[in-house]
Amino acid sequence: MDTRIGFGWDSHAFKPGIPLRIGGITLDHPAGLAGHSDGDVLLHAVTDALLGAVAAGDIGSFFPPGDPRWKDADSAIFLKLALEELSHAGYRVVNVDTTLVLAAPKIAPVAGEMRAHLAELLGVEIDQVSVKAKTPEGLNLDHVAQCHAVALVQRAPEAEELMSMSAVIESQKQLEDVVDDLLASVHGVPKKRVAAPVYDTEDIT
Numbered sequence: 001m002d003t004r005i006g007f008g009w010d011s012h013a014f015k016p017g018i019p020l021r022i023g024g025i026t027l028d029h030p031a032g033l034a035g036h037s038d039g040d041v042l043l044h045a046v047t048d049a050l051l052g053a054v055a056a057g058d059i060g061s062f063f064p065p066g067d068p069r070w071k072d073a074d075s076a077i078f079l080k081l082a083l084e085e086l087s088h089a090g091y092r093v094v095n096v097d098t099t100l101v102l103a104a105p106k107i108a109p110v111a112g113e114m115r116a117h118l119a120e121l122l123g124v125e126i127d128q129v130s131v132k133a134k135t136p137e138g139l140n141l142d143h144v145a146q147c148h149a150v151a152l153v154q155r156a157p158e159a160e161e162l163m164s165m166s167a168v169i170e171s172q173k174q175l176e177d178v179v180d181d182l183l184a185s186v187h188g189v190p191k192k193r194v195a196a197p198v199y200d201t202e203d204i205t
């Protein structure tokens, strides 16, 4: 089994009076996370974990923070792009694990909803997605939300199938070439030649 692992980390400062978006859902809280996009620290960390798993760069290389197109953008867009990169590389998600580090609000009551939403975005089952949270004890970082994420990915079965089929075709062709060479050398039978198609050039318009 061809598996790879990716790691992502992100942090955003709390800012009063803006919506708090974490894991693609809006939480009831007096402060949100400041950022060029919607500041979804969890989706950003997962996006980087997926991109990292296939060594496809990071969120900043695809979505530069200064680009006005990503102002207040729904971070699900970034995640979807990372999934496309993953699929393009021939991989799919096995599981994703995340740890949020923030003083408030409490994540446990909404972790199930976040997992369900994240699973839907990733196109996987809920048991393939984990959302955990800790408070930043002793870090003096109560004004910040951080998120760590790891993603395990494996080569998609379709990619394996395509690879093995082409391998079979290649080996059959090689086998035929070997047989032809043997026949020619042992029995003096000339190698089969595929006749070139005959065209009436006058008919080609």
Ligand SMILES: [Zn+2]
Binding pocket: 010, 011, 012, 035, 039, 040, 041, 044
């Ligand atoms: Zn971010």
